[in-house]
Amino acid sequence: MHVSVLGREYPRDSQTNITSAIIHKLDRRLHLQPSHPLGILRNLIESHYPTFSAFSDMSPVVTPARNFDDLSFPLDHPGRSVTDSYYINKDYLLRTHTSAHEVETFSKGHREWLLTADVYRRDEIDASHYPAFHQVEGARLFHDNPNGIKEIEEDNARLSAHLASSNIIIEDIPHISASNPVQPSHDPVKAELVARNLKLSLNSLILHLFGGRASANEEEPLKVRWIEAYFPFTSPSYEVEVFFHGKWLEILGCGVVLQSTLDRANVPNSIGWAFGLGLERIAMILYSIPDIRLFWSKDSRFLEQFIPGTISTFKPFSKHPPCYKDVSFWVPSTGLHENDFCDLVRDTAGDSVEDVKLIDSFTHPKTNRTSHCYRVNYRSMDRSLTNDEANAFHERVISRLKEDFGVEIR
Ligand code: FA5
Ligand code: MG
Numbered sequence: 001m002h003v004s005v006l007g008r009e010y011p012r013d014s015q016t017n018i019t020s021a022i023i024h025k026l027d028r029r030l031h032l033q034p035s036h037p038l039g040i041l042r043n044l045i046e047s048h049y050p051t052f053s054a055f056s057d058m059s060p061v062v063t064p065a066r067n068f069d070d071l072s073f074p075l076d077h078p079g080r081s082v083t084d085s086y087y088i089n090k091d092y093l094l095r096t097h098t099s100a101h102e103v104e105t106f107s108k109g110h111r112e113w114l115l116t117a118d119v120y121r122r123d124e125i126d127a128s129h130y131p132a133f134h135q136v137e138g139a140r141l142f143h144d145n146p147n148g149i150k151e152i153e154e155d156n157a158r159l160s161a162h163l164a165s166s167n168i169i170i171e172d173i174p175h176i177s178a179s180n181p182v183q184p185s186h187d188p189v190k191a192e193l194v195a196r197n198l199k200l201s202l203n204s205l206i207l208h209l210f211g212g213r214a215s216a217n218e219e220e221p222l223k224v225r226w227i228e229a230y231f232p233f234t235s236p237s238y239e240v241e242v243f244f245h246g247k248w249l250e251i252l253g254c255g256v257v258l259q260s261t262l263d264r265a266n267v268p269n270s271i272g273w274a275f276g277l278g279l280e281r282i283a284m285i286l287y288s289i290p291d292i293r294l295f296w297s298k299d300s301r302f303l304e305q306f307i308p309g310t311i312s313t314f315k316p317f318s319k320h321p322p323c324y325k326d327v328s329f330w331v332p333s334t335g336l337h338e339n340d341f342c343d344l345v346r347d348t349a350g351d352s353v354e355d356v357k358l359i360d361s362f363t364h365p366k367t368n369r370t371s372h373c374y375r376v377n378y379r380s381m382d383r384s385l386t387n388d389e390a391n392a393f394h395e396r397v398i399s400r401l402k403e404d405f406g407v408e409i410r
Contacts, residue, residue: 005061005088015087018094019347022086022120025132026060026094030295031116034308037283038134038295041209042116043308045136045277048208049114052138055105056116061088062095070103070264071233083337086120086131094120098137098276099233102257106265111141111272116279122339125346125356130292134279139257140201141272142194148270152193159200168207171225172199173238180228180236185259190271194256195236198273199226202240202254210242213286213311233258234274244285251285252277287314291381293351299382320379322354323390327398328373328410336372336405344400345376349393354379371410 002009003016006026033039046054068080078084079096086094095101098117105113115137123129142148163170175195176182182191203224210222223243231237234255241248254275262270280292287306289295294302294314301317338358345353353376360373376397378390401407 003088006059008061010088010092013089015082015090017082017122017343018086018088019343021343021347021350022094022131025118025120025296028296029118031118031134031279032056035303035306036295037287037289037306038279040306040308040310041279041283041286042136044209044311045116045138045205046114048205049112049138052112052114052140053110054114054116055101058101058115058117060094060118060120061092062100063092066104067093067095067097067100070261071099072258072260073232077232083339084122086122096121098135099274101137102139102233102261102274103265106139106141106262106267111270112139114138122343124338125342125353127291127293127355128281128284130280130296131343131346132296133292135276136279137274137276139272139274140197141257141262141267141270142197144190144269144271149190149193152197156193156197156200159197159204163200163203163207166207166211167219168203168211168222168224170203171223173226173228175199176236177228180238183235183256183259186256186271191236191256194271194273198254198256198275199238201273202252202275206240206242206251209282209286210244229253229255231255233261242285249281249285251281286311289314290316291354293354293381296351297381320381320384323378323385323387324375325378325390325394326359326373326375327394327401328360328371329401330408330410331370331372332406332408334406336407340405341374341401344404345397348396348400349376349378352378352380352385352389352393 001012003012005023030036031038031042085096097119098115101115105115118132119135120132123131142152175192182188206224207222225241227239229237229239231253234257237255239250240252241250252275257272257274280295283289305314342356345356355377357375358372359375363370378385378393398409
């Protein structure tokens with residue numbers, strides 16, 4: 001009973017929940033393709049940080065120690081559970097974020113770096129959620145001495161001058177507050193300088209990516225807003241939203257690196273920041289790509305639209321008709337998590353499933369049993385599905401529900 005992942009055999013155990021649909025994504029390496037929108041975007045980001053080392057070739061298979069413990073995730077954090085993450089077995093999982101490589105990268109002595117990678121999370125199914133997506137992690141450390149502080153101050157002055165002369169409106173919040181505190185081991189003045197450097201650096205990256213593209217009118221200023229956030233591995237922490245075509249969209253999380261992370265990496269006398277941004281979120285906005293499945297398409301009508309170094313507007317090809325199929329069943333007494341159902345559908349129908357919605361749920365007053373009705377939309381991006389094909393997918397979903405979860409169909 002083994003599972004084969006990227007050429008290695010791992011013993012299965014009770015925590016194994018990785019599906020073959022996911023295993024087949026692991027060697028696609030979309031972010032390394034120079035003409036793929038994700039590869040183009042990675043290059044644009046790397047070119048904005050010319051002095052940073054850039055990594056993009058780390059294996060997605062990590063230990064819970066790397067993905068969670070290194071980053072001070074509490075033991076009861078939901079991200080650790082099998083309903084949220086893909087486990088190969090109890091000792092290995094697919095990284096759920098690029099922060100999984102922070103301690104490793106800092107401990108190799110890198111002080112200014114970017115790391116781009118595919119990440120995996122069990123999730124719902126719709127146009128903006130996919131169980132595999134890509135993140136870019138960025139980090140910068142400063143020496144905690146007068147030279148290091150001078151370096152931050154000079155960089156802050158340079159970046160503020162650049163932003164002051166640009167067409168950007170920034171809604172800021174205090175760098176530090178009671179609900180977004182400085183770390184006990186940090187000098188508040190230094191922590192504030194680092195937080196300010198992080199914000200200036202990211203505002204300038206966002207200007208580089210979105211400047212002149214956020215609204216139909218190029219004269220209109222780019223609007224960015226900073227929001228207080230919480231991550232187990234940074235404090236203070238922030239999220240950033242960009243106003244794009246009339247809506248605020250969250251594109252990244254960031255903060256001042258927790259000193260315990262640097263201690264684990266054996267980095268002495270330093271203070272710094274890190275960010276993690278979602279590449280698909282940004283690419284969908286910049287290229288007007290309407291469905292997150294398109295990034296994985298092998299259709300030349302998608303792939304041939306993009307040119308290295310350039311952001312262009314995606315021209316959609318015709319949509320095929322949807323095909324809705326419902327399934328109603330009694331939830332087994334052991335429960336059935338929505339992510340388990342969605343994964344089963346994805347593993348059966350692959351990218352021919354567009355979305356899955358819970359349309360009805362009730363509990364029988366006498367038996368106390370719960371019934372769910374899900375509506376699955378089978379629709380391929382590349383071709384028209386016949387009703388027979390959709391029926392075949394759906395029948396397979398129903399039989400796997402019975403076999404794998406002991407579910408009683410209504
Ligand atoms: C993180 O993953 C943190 N590791 C980010 C971070 C790094 C914080 C370093 C502090 C320091 P979060 O889960 O919010 O945070 O994800 C970061 C970004 O990834 C989001 O802003 C979003 O752009 C993208 N993202 C998250 N979930 C999805 C998803 N299901 N589909 C597509 N993009 C997603
Ligand atoms: Mg978030």
